[in-house]
Amino acid sequence: MRKSFLFLDTITNKVDAKGRVSLPSDYRAIVKELSTEIVCYRSLTAPCIEGCLEELLEKLATDIENSTDFFSETQDDLTNLIFGDAKRFTFDSTGRIVLTEKLLKHAEIKENAVFVGKGRKFQIWSEENWLKEEARIREKIKLSRPTLKTKEGE
Amino acid sequence: MRKSFLFLDTITNKVDAKGRVSLPSDYRAIVKELSTEIVCYRSLTAPCIEGCLEELLEKLATDIENSTDFFSETQDDLTNLIFGDAKRFTFDSTGRIVLTEKLLKHAEIKENAVFVGKGRKFQIWSEENWLKEEARIREKIKLSRPTLKTKEGE
DNA sequence: TGGTATAACATGGTATTTTATGGGAATCAA
DNA sequence: TTGATTCCCATAAAATACCATGTTATACCA
Numbered sequence: 001m002r003k004s005f006l007f008l009d010t011i012t013n014k015v016d017a018k019g020r021v022s023l024p025s026d027y028r029a030i031v032k033e034l035s036t037e038i039v040c041y042r043s044l045t046a047p048c049i050e051g052c053l054e055e056l057l058e059k060l061a062t063d064i065e066n067s068t069d070f071f072s073e074t075q076d077d078l079t080n081l082i083f084g085d086a087k088r089f090t091f092d093s094t095g096r097i098v099l100t101e102k103l104l105k106h107a108e109i110k111e112n113a114v115f116v117g118k119g120r121k122f123q124i125w126s127e128e129n130w131l132k133e134e135a136r137i138r139e140k141i142k143l144s145r146p147t148l149k150t151k152e153g154e
Numbered sequence: 155m156r157k158s159f160l161f162l163d164t165i166t167n168k169v170d171a172k173g174r175v176s177l178p179s180d181y182r183a184i185v186k187e188l189s190t191e192i193v194c195y196r197s198l199t200a201p202c203i204e205g206c207l208e209e210l211l212e213k214l215a216t217d218i219e220n221s222t223d224f225f226s227e228t229q230d231d232l233t234n235l236i237f238g239d240a241k242r243f244t245f246d247s248t249g250r251i252v253l254t255e256k257l258l259k260h261a262e263i264k265e266n267a268v269f270v271g272k273g274r275k276f277q278i279w280s281e282e283n284w285l286k287e288e289a290r291i292r293e294k295i296k297l298s299r300p301t302l303k304t305k306e307g308e
Numbered sequence: 309t310g311g312t313a314t315a316a317c318a319t320g321g322t323a324t325t326t327t328a329t330g331g332g333a334a335t336c337a338a
Numbered sequence: 339t340t341g342a343t344t345c346c347c348a349t350a351a352a353a354t355a356c357c358a359t360g361t362t363a364t365a366c367c368a
Contacts, residue, residue, distance in 0.1 A: 006208065006211055006212065006215060006237060007237065008193065008211075008237050008238075008240045008241055008242060009238070009239075009240065009241040009242075010238050010239070013328070013329090014328080014329065016329075016330075018342090018343080018344095020329085022327075022328050022329075024327095025326075025327060025328090026242065044225070045225075045227070045230070060224055063224070075223070075224075075225065078225055092344075092345060092346085093345075093346070093347095094327085094328080094329080094345095094346085094347095095327075095328080096328090096329085098343080098344080116234060116238040117237040117238050117240070118230075118233040118234060118237050118238065119211075119215040119218070119233050119236075119237045120215060120219070123234070133234070134234075134238075137231045137234055137235050138235070140231060141198065141231070141235060167318070167319090168318075168319065170319070170320070171320095172353095174319085174320095175318095176317075176318050176319075179316075179317065179318090244354085246354065246355055246356075247355065247356065247357090248317085248318075248319080248355090248356085248357095249317080249318085250318085250319085252353080252354080
């Protein structure tokens with residue numbers, strides 16, 4: 001029995017002419033524990049696809065409902081965007097999902113899809129965009145390294 | 155039943171052509187109590203590999219979720235960096251894990267891997283780098299000894 | 309304490325299983 | 339019927355589990 005449900009690692013898989021991609025086996029194992037499908041939507045802030053279990057969106061919905069935050073109205077708007085965009089995907093017996101044109105176009109994915117674990121969710125990038133994004137993040141982290149060191153050392 | 159779950163001691167094991175290394179038996183005993191797998195990732199601050207139990211990352215995921223909101227940019231970057239890099243490793247019946255090229259390269263490990271206990275987590279170094287690091291730490295301690303003495307006498 | 313028997317471990321090699329991925333058949337919709 | 343989508347099968351490659359052996363460490367006994 002599995003105790004934890006984190007999407008980890010970075011895996012590159014091919015996208016064929018029909019838009020089919022293998023969901024990394026690790027991810028599949030996690031999904032299968034709780035469900036038979038994942039939810040994907042266009043990232044609001046980056047040229048990539050976001051994926052997660054439906055229960056995470058449930059949690060998001062609940063959080064928004066309970067929020068008395070000053071910015072809750074903005075969050076509400078953002079939530080609408082996500083829920084309006086999100087779509088369920090099931091995988092076939094070989095573990096593949098079929099991504100839609102809309103999603104692939106937004107992420108600028110052609111040949112290869114890069115799955116990047118993010119804990120409770122994951123992202124799907126094109127190779128080029130992911131390279132750029134990873135470089136950007138590492139550069140940013142370098143500048144805030146002291147803070148991280150503290151966090152890391154906990 | 156085991157009472158403590160700390161990774162201790164420093165052990166050197168061989169890495170074969172396939173990247174296989176025996177996890178020190180002490181470490182294995184600890185891991186087996188709670189799980190069947192460990193998680194490894196490139197250290198953000200040093201040329202070494204870090205390893206821990208998945209529950210530590212779970213805790214981190216929860217902490218990040220609670221300290222920042224769903225749409226936070228910091229959360230986004232942090233989760234990409236940490237979870238995107240981390241990978242699960244299970245050991246076979248003889249207690250070995252297979253380290254990836256990415257990890258070995260980052261730590262500059264060739265022939266031998268040095269496992270260094272760090273309590274809740276552990277690190278894996280190349281012999282050369284660990285020698286340097288150990289010397290650096292001991293030097294640092296020497297300089298701060300007066301402070302320690304003062305603290306002791308409080 | 310010293311010597312020997314026993315068990316545990318690290319490590320090399322091999323066999324088996326998973327997984328990704330291409331192609332094609334079946335199903336559904338227009 | 340035609341085009342598109344879903345499902346299933348086949349295969350090659352890669353990941354993983356298993357077996358065997360030498361070595362080291364541990365336990366046992368004199």
